Structure formats: C-alpha cells, structure tokens
Amino acid sequence: MAEHGNGESGAVVTAGEGESGTYAIDSPGLPPHRPRLSDVDEKAAKRSERQVATLFIISIIGTIVFMVGYFAIGRTSEEFGEYFDHMQWLRIQNTLLGVGSAFAMLGIGLGVVHWAKTLMPDHEIVEPRKPLRAEAERAEAAQMMGEIVEETQIKRRPLLRNTLIAAALLAPLPAVVMFRDLDRAYGEEFSPERMRHTIWDEGVRLVRDPTGTPIRASDLTVGSAMHVIPENLREISSHGERLSEKAKAVVLLMRMNPEDFEHTSPGREDWTYQGIIACSKVCTHVGCPVALYERHTHHLLCPCHQSTFDAAQEFKVVFGPAGRPLPQLPITVDDEGFLVARSDFTEPVGPTYWERGNA
Numbered sequence: 001m002a003e004h005g006n007g008e009s010g011a012v013v014t015a016g017e018g019e020s021g022t023y024a025i026d027s028p029g030l031p032p033h034r035p036r037l038s039d040v041d042e043k044a045a046k047r048s049e050r051q052v053a054t055l056f057i058i059s060i061i062g063t064i065v066f067m068v069g070y071f072a073i074g075r076t077s078e079e080f081g082e083y084f085d086h087m088q089w090l091r092i093q094n095t096l097l098g099v100g101s102a103f104a105m106l107g108i109g110l111g112v113v114h115w116a117k118t119l120m121p122d123h124e125i126v127e128p129r130k131p132l133r134a135e136a137e138r139a140e141a142a143q144m145m146g147e148i149v150e151e152t153q154i155k156r157r158p159l160l161r162n163t164l165i166a167a168a169l170l171a172p173l174p175a176v177v178m179f180r181d182l183d184r185a186y187g188e189e190f191s192p193e194r195m196r197h198t199i200w201d202e203g204v205r206l207v208r209d210p211t212g213t214p215i216r217a218s219d220l221t222v223g224s225a226m227h228v229i230p231e232n233l234r235e236i237s238s239h240g241e242r243l244s245e246k247a248k249a250v251v252l253l254m255r256m257n258p259e260d261f262e263h264t265s266p267g268r269e270d271w272t273y274q275g276i277i278a279c280s281k282v283c284t285h286v287g288c289p290v291a292l293y294e295r296h297t298h299h300l301l302c303p304c305h306q307s308t309f310d311a312a313q314e315f316k317v318v319f320g321p322a323g324r325p326l327p328q329l330p331i332t333v334d335d336e337g338f339l340v341a342r343s344d345f346t347e348p349v350g351p352t353y354w355e356r357g358n359a
Contacts, residue, residue: 045118045119048118049159050159052115052118052119052160053160055110055114056160056166058106059103059111060104060107061107062099063173064170066097067174070096073089073096097174104170108167108168108171111163111164111167115160197344198230199230199233199249199344200329201232201341201344203334203341204231204232206229207228207230208228209227212231212234214231215253216339217333217337220254220276222295223255224295225253225254225293225295226254228250228253230249247282248350250280250282252278252280252290252293253339254278254293254311255274255275255276256275256312260275261275263312271329271331273331276339278328279327279329280327280328280345282351283304283307283350284327284352285302285305285307285320285321285351286305288302289302290302300315300326302320307319309322315327327347328345329345330346
C-alpha cells in the first residue's frame with residue numbers, strides 16, 4: 001500500500017494493488033471519488049469520443065486550408081490577376097494562412113485536453129519508486145506502461161486513434177513547407193544569387209514612396225531620414241514582381257554632418273553626397289525592416305530583435321544578433337540635382353543566410 005495526502009482537504013488516498021494493477025481507494029469517512037458521466041454511461045463516453053474526434057478533424061481541415069492558401073492562392077493570383085487586384089489575393093492568402101494554422105493547432109490542442117478531461121482516468125495516486133533490479137521488476141514496469149496505454153482507451157476507441165494520428169501527421173506541415181522555402185535549393189527565386197542583385201542601377205533616381213517624387217539634396221536637413229525606392233520600379237509590368245523587387249530595394253536615406261562620419265573604407269569615398277547616406281532597410285539578421293533612426297547617435301534600430309547599426313561607421317553592427325553591416329547604396333546627384341544611385345548594392349541585401357555557400 002502507498003499513501004499520499006490531498007493538499008486542499010487533508011484527505012488521504014491509499015493506493016492498492018489488485019489483479020488489474022494499481023488502483024485508488026478512498027479513505028473511510030471522506031466523500032468518495034465522484035465518477036464522471038462518461039465513466040458510468042457508455043453513451044456519454046461515445047459522445048465525448050465523437051467530440052474529441054471532431055476537434056481532431058477541425059485540426060486536419062485547418063492544415064488543409066493552410067496548404068490551399070499557401071500553394072493555390074499564389075498561382076490563382078497569377079492566372080486571374082487581370083480580373084482581381086493582386087492585393088486582394090494577398091489578403092485572401094494571408095487570411096487562409098492565419099485561420100488555417102490557428103485551427104490546425106487549436107483543434108489538436110483542445111482535442112487532447114477534452115480527451116484527458118472526459119475519457120482518461122482522473123484518479124491521482126502516488127507510489128514509492130523502487131529500483132529495477134531484476135527481470136520481475138522490469139516486467140512490472142512494462143505492465144505499468146501497458147496499463148497507461150490502456151487507460152488512454154486508444155486501443156478500444158479507433159476513431160480517436162485514427163483522427164489523432166491524422167491530425168498529428170498533418171499539423172507540422174505548415175511549418176515544414178514554410179521552412180522549406182528558406183532552402184537555397186528550392187528554385188532560383190530563393191537563391192543567394194537572386195538576393196545579390198536589385199533593380200538599383202547607375203543613374204536610377206531615389207524617389208519617395210508611394211508618390212514617386214524625385215528627391216533633391218536640399219530636401220533633406222541634417223538629422224532627417226526618409227524611406228525611398230528606385231524610380232524604375234514603376235517600369236516593371238507585373239504587380240507581383242514589383243512587390244518582390246520593392247521588398248529587396250527599399251532604402252533608408254538620411255543626412256548627417258559630413259564630419260560625423262567616423263570611418264570610410266577605401267573605394268567608398270564618393271558613396272555619399274554632402275553628408276547624405278543611404279542603406280538597405282532589410283535587416284541582415286532575419287530581414288525585418290530597419291526604420292528607427294536616432295539622429296544624435298546615428299544609430300539605426302531593427303525593432304524585431306534590436307540589432308543596432310551605426311550609420312557613422314558604414315552601418316557597422318554595434319549591438320544585437322545581426323552578423324554583418326547593412327549594405328550601403330552608393331549615391332550622388334544627376335545634372336538636375338536629383339539624388340541618384342551610382343550603382344546597385346555591392347553585396348547581397350537581407351539576412352546573412354543568403355550568403356551561405358555563395359562565394
């Protein structure tokens with residue numbers, strides 16, 4: 001026999017052993033264990049079984065919705081883009097991804113909780129731990145494990161077992177397909193070489209987003225910063241391709257006192273213009289948009305993981321998990337006084353991941 005106390009009422013429950021294994025015996029004089037409806041009524045147990053199975057099926061449906069949104073909606077937007085706005089398709093896709101992943105996780109989680117509360121035994125027992133010294137003890141341990149499996153009722157309730165297995169197999173798929181897209185082998189669209197080049201080029205004007213207004217050097221005062229894009233972005237016909245190229249080419253433009261620059265590498269002497277400097281907004285950690293500029297310290301902060309870059313030191317990392325500086329865009333002015341790029345970025349934009357294996 002083994003005894004354990006009940007912390008709330010001081011009651012003692014004794015664990016006994018019988019032919020069917022360990023069981024709980026309520027102490028005399030105390031209210032007995034109150035069985036649940038599903039413990040005494042097989043119809044109620046069947047009803048709980050169907051409820052749990054329904055939750056598992058909801059999880060399966062959620063995973064399917066996610067997969068449809070992830071794979072089908074993108075193709076649909078390309079085939080029927082002339083009838084529907086691309087942003088509408090994007091909103092539909094995001095909705096399906098969010099709702100699908102939520103139901104996939106919620107269904108399987110609630111199903112397991114409901115299963116435990118309504119069908120699994122709810123007696124609590126404590127037994128002293130004994131060392132396994134002989135074959136008999138090992139056999140007893142194996143028997144205990146078998147009893148645990150039996151208590152879950154997974155063997156005699158195939159509906160629960162089958163729906164749980166299906167939900168558990170499908171639930172990880174959203175994460176698998178999303179992480180698979182980070183693999184550089186998954187098509188040229190995600191290769192490091194694609195991230196090495198943007199649509200910036202020599203003579204391309206820096207313009208305001210979304211108006212497309214060109215920017216003169218006199219438009220910026222010391223300490224100011226603005227989000228800019230390349231003017232030739234409008235020349236790309238496909239809306240989807242414009243979004244993709246814009247995501248890579250977004251630039252943060254700021255003006256400092258020229259004497260505040262602490263370091264200029266050889267070959268970069270003409271990359272700035274009268275204290276005006278430009279860099280990629282895509283963080284080199286995981287690609288979040290860097291947009292917080294502190295004029296007194298010249299620091300740029302990524303809000304996602306607090307990577308901090310120093311514009312006075314060619315956007316060197318001074319804090320946080322980022323592994324390399326933000327790529328700098330060489331700039332100058334054209335004959336009309338508008339700010340233009342001298343060339344494309346000289347290194348890949350975005351997370352350092354894209355440089356792996358890419359000499």
